[in-house]
Amino acid sequence: MSLSTPDDAVVDAVLTASRTLVAVAERSLGAAAEETTLAQYRALVVLASRGPLRMVDLARALAVTPPTAGRMCDRLLRKGLIRRHRASDDRREVKVSITPAGRNVVDQATARRRELLADILARIPVRRQAGVAAAFQAFAAAAGEVPDSQWPEQASAAEPG
Amino acid sequence: MSLSTPDDAVVDAVLTASRTLVAVAERSLGAAAEETTLAQYRALVVLASRGPLRMVDLARALAVTPPTAGRMCDRLLRKGLIRRHRASDDRREVKVSITPAGRNVVDQATARRRELLADILARIPVRRQAGVAAAFQAFAAAAGEVPDSQWPEQASAAEPG
DNA sequence: GGCAATCATTGCCATAGGCAATCAAAGCCT
DNA sequence: AGGCTTTGATTGCCTATGGCAATGATTGCC
Numbered sequence: 001m002s003l004s005t006p007d008d009a010v011v012d013a014v015l016t017a018s019r020t021l022v023a024v025a026e027r028s029l030g031a032a033a034e035e036t037t038l039a040q041y042r043a044l045v046v047l048a049s050r051g052p053l054r055m056v057d058l059a060r061a062l063a064v065t066p067p068t069a070g071r072m073c074d075r076l077l078r079k080g081l082i083r084r085h086r087a088s089d090d091r092r093e094v095k096v097s098i099t100p101a102g103r104n105v106v107d108q109a110t111a112r113r114r115e116l117l118a119d120i121l122a123r124i125p126v127r128r129q130a131g132v133a134a135a136f137q138a139f140a141a142a143a144g145e146v147p148d149s150q151w152p153e154q155a156s157a158a159e160p161g
Numbered sequence: 162m163s164l165s166t167p168d169d170a171v172v173d174a175v176l177t178a179s180r181t182l183v184a185v186a187e188r189s190l191g192a193a194a195e196e197t198t199l200a201q202y203r204a205l206v207v208l209a210s211r212g213p214l215r216m217v218d219l220a221r222a223l224a225v226t227p228p229t230a231g232r233m234c235d236r237l238l239r240k241g242l243i244r245r246h247r248a249s250d251d252r253r254e255v256k257v258s259i260t261p262a263g264r265n266v267v268d269q270a271t272a273r274r275r276e277l278l279a280d281i282l283a284r285i286p287v288r289r290q291a292g293v294a295a296a297f298q299a300f301a302a303a304a305g306e307v308p309d310s311q312w313p314e315q316a317s318a319a320e321p322g
Numbered sequence: 323g324g325c326a327a328t329c330a331t332t333g334c335c336a337t338a339g340g341c342a343a344t345c346a347a348a349g350c351c352t
Numbered sequence: 353a354g355g356c357t358t359t360g361a362t363t364g365c366c367t368a369t370g371g372c373a374a375t376g377a378t379t380g381c382c
Contacts, residue, residue, distance in 0.1 A: 064369085065370075071370090075368075
C-alpha cells in the first residue's frame, strides 16, 4: 500500500486551515440563520443527510446523550423545523424527521457558508484552485464524509431495510 | 491579477471537508482536555497566539460580547489557565494573559487534534500528501491565518507599541 | 405473567451566549 | 474646576446546550 504516517508539515497545514474553517462554520450561522444555532444546524444536517431517525440514533449521530438530543428536538419542533412521530410497530420509539422548512434552513446556512468560503478561495490564484479542490476532496474522502451533493432529497435512502 | 470567483466544485470540496474538520476540532477537546470546552480552548488559543489582551479585545477576537468573555475568564481563572491584572496607566482596563498551565492545555489539545488529523491523512496515498499540504497552506494563507509554528513564545509580540 | 432491556423523557446542574443596566475611570469641553 | 460623554468591565436576567441520574412506557425474553 502507498499509505503512511503523514509528515508533520502536512498535519500542520491542515491544522491551521481547520481553525479558519471552524470559524467560518460558526459565522455561517450566527449571521445567516437568524435563530438557528450551530447545534441545531448540525441536527438538521444529520436529519437532512440521513433521513428520519430514532431519538437514540440522532443522539449518537450528534455524539450527545439522548436527553440533550430530545430537548434540542423540543426547540426545533417549536420552530417547525422537524417533526416527531411515534412508530406504530414499536411505541417506545419516536422518529424524528426534517420538515421542508428545516431543509430550507440547512440550504440557506450552506449557501451562506459557501459564500464565506468562496470569499476566501477567491484570493487563491485560479491555476491553483483545481489542486485545492482535489486536495480537499481527497481529505474528505479519507475521512469518509459524504459530499452534500449526494444527500438524499427525501428520506428514502436512510432506512437501510 | 490571477484571481477569480472559484468554481462551485472547489467550494463544494472545501465545504465537505470543513464538516469533518469541525467535528475533529470538537472531538479533540471532549476527549483530550479533561475539562476544557471548545469556547475555553478558543480563548486560550487567542491568548496564546496574540499575547495579553484587554477584555474588549479578547471579546472581539472571539466574536462574543464583553460579558461573555468576562464570564469565560472567570471560569478560566478558576482553573488557573489565565491571569487577570489591571493596567496601571488606565485603571479601567483589565489585561488577560495565559498562564503556563493554560499554554499546556492548548499544546495538549493541539497534539490530540494532530493525532486525529494524522489518522485521517494517513489514509491518503503518500504521493498526494505534499499536494494536500500545499492546498491547505494556500487556503490558510488566503484566510490570513497564522500557522501555529509562528506563535509567540512569550507575550512580547502582542503589545504593538 | 413477570423481569430485564430499550427508548424517551424529566429533574437538576454547569457552561456559553446575548442584551440591558450599572459602575468606574478617562477624556473633553466649556 | 465641574459636568457630560465615552470607554471598559461587570452584574442581572434570559435562552440554549450539554451531562448524569431517575422515571415512565414498552417490548422482549423466560
